[in-house]
Amino acid sequence: MPHVTLTVNGKSHTAEVEGRTLLVELLRETLRLTGTHIGCDTSQCGACVVHVNGDSVKSCTTLALAADGASVTTIEGLAAADGTLHPMQEAFREYHALQCGFCTPGMVMSAIDLVQKNPQGLSEQEIREGLEGNLCRCTGYHNIVKAIAAAQDVMHGKRSEIARAAE
Amino acid sequence: MYDFAYHKPSTVADAVKLLADPDAKAISGGHTLLPALKHRLNKPTALVDLSGIAELRGIRREGNAVVIGALAKHAEVAASAEVAAAIPALAFMADHIGDVQVRNRGTIGGSVSNNDPAADYPAAVLGLGATIRTSKREIAADDFFLGMFTTALEPDEILTAISFPIPEKAGYAKMRNPASRYVMAGAFVSKGPQGVRVAITGAGPCVFRQADMEAALAANWSADAVAGIKQAPDDLNSDIHGSAEYRAHLVTVMAKRAVANAG
Structure with a gap:
């Protein structure tokens, strides 16, 4: 069987895969990184979003072999070694941007890519449009949008910590 | 799988x-x-x-055309300064395909070779009168799209790049299915070296040119010129998302908006 070598969250891995093995299967089943979820499996819901070479992609619609040589970041790779959360994770917690939490890993990964690619800052409408590829079936979008708006200020260095949510 | x-x-x-x-x-x-x-x-x-394949990459200006390599992702076309300067309607169209993650993976060559009836790119290729470059030859857009999921490409022939002539004006507008984000009806209009072209996608089994609208816009380039032109529903798609009559109505509305977007 063919081999794939890739860097996941800064660590190099080599694994034996089939031609048809999806990136999400490699992450979850071989590397046991189960933070990345499989929701619809039809590239619509975004629960499986990870970063491949800096771009958010749906790992349920990417072949593992197509990621050979790539650098992949998953939800497990965001927090610092001492457990300090990424500003986006911290904002999701502060703004209660989740209900059941199933969509959250994909939402966080999409949100980080969105904020990083828009250093000029995003309006509420632009955040909503940027999340078109992520579905929250609890329909908890309002707080997700608020969290991303708060996180972008910290990620762009405009604030040193996440603005507190209104009581 | x-x-x-x-x-x-x-x-x-x-x-x-x-x-x-x-x-x-x-x-x-x-x-x-x-x-x-x-x-x-x-x-x-x-x-x-x-x-x-490195030779399939790149977006470049070649004389009075913008040439986009087959592997250009939708996000790259949307963000290309070259495309934005020469054919802003094409950058706008690429920026509104699917969602962010689709645009980060999907390529122009894949979309055009696949010729999905509800894809965006075929409208731009036909509406701008682009030339398809392949591993064997060059094919005019008018000869390329043959039917639903069918193109002039032979099985062992690869689309390598697409050359878009730079128009004087061009605009795109579409109505999306809110769930799938595929096009229900979309119109790409242009006025340029190949005259006036109006390409309709999403509405029928394959992208097509709307001759009545092209004639009307050639005489008078304005949204009003196409407002009274009705698309016949006869050969249009009818499914759970919309009837052929609904799509026919959308064709006129989208053509008007596309002309307005073109300025």
Whole structure:
């Protein structure tokens, strides 16, 4: 069987895969990184979003072999070694941007890519449009949008910590 | 998915050799092919991944045209300064395909070769009168799109780049299905070296030119000129998302908006 070598969250891995093995299967089943979820499996819901070479992609619609040589970041790779959360994770917690939490890993990964690619800052409408590829079936979008708006200020260095949510 | 062999050639010549096998299929971003394979709608014995072929990359100006390599992702076309300066309507169209993650993986070559009736790119290619460059020849847009999921490409022929003549004016507008984000009806209009062109996607089984609207816009380039032109629903798609009559109505509305967007 063919081999794939890739860097996941800064660590190099080599694994034996089939031609048809999806990136999400490699992450979850071989590397046991189960933070990345499989929701619809039809590239619509975004629960499986990870970063491949800096771009958010749906790992349920990417072949593992197509990621050979790539650098992949998953939800497990965001927090610092001492457990300090990424500003986006911290904002999701502060703004209660989740209900059941199933969509959250994909939402966080999409949100980080969105904020990083828009250093000029995003309006509420632009955040909503940027999340078109992520579905929250609890329909908890309002707080997700608020969290991303708060996180972008910290990620762009405009604030040193996440603005507190209104009581 | 059924299993398959995976090849990643680094030249067009090697890819063409691998695709000589009738059971092999080309893949780039995979956002159409992989869902189809998951549904077992197709059973290739081998996939030939084109994404490692350097000669299929790049977006460049060549005289009075913008030439986009087959592997250009929708996000790259949307963000290209070259495209934004020469054909802003094309950058706008690329920026509104699917969602962010689809735009980060999907490629122009894949979309145009697949010729999905509800895809965006075929409208731009036909509406701008682009030329398709392949591993064998050049094909005019008017001769390329033959029918639903069918193009003039031969099985062992790869789309390598698309040359878009720079228009004087161009605009795009579409109505999306809110769930799938595929086009219900979309219009790409342009006025340029090839005269006035109006291409309609999403509404019928294959992208097509709307001759009545082209004649009206040639006489008077304005949204009002197409407002009274009715598209016949006869050959349009009818499904759970919308009837042929609804799509026919949308064609006129989208053509008006496209002309307004073109300025």
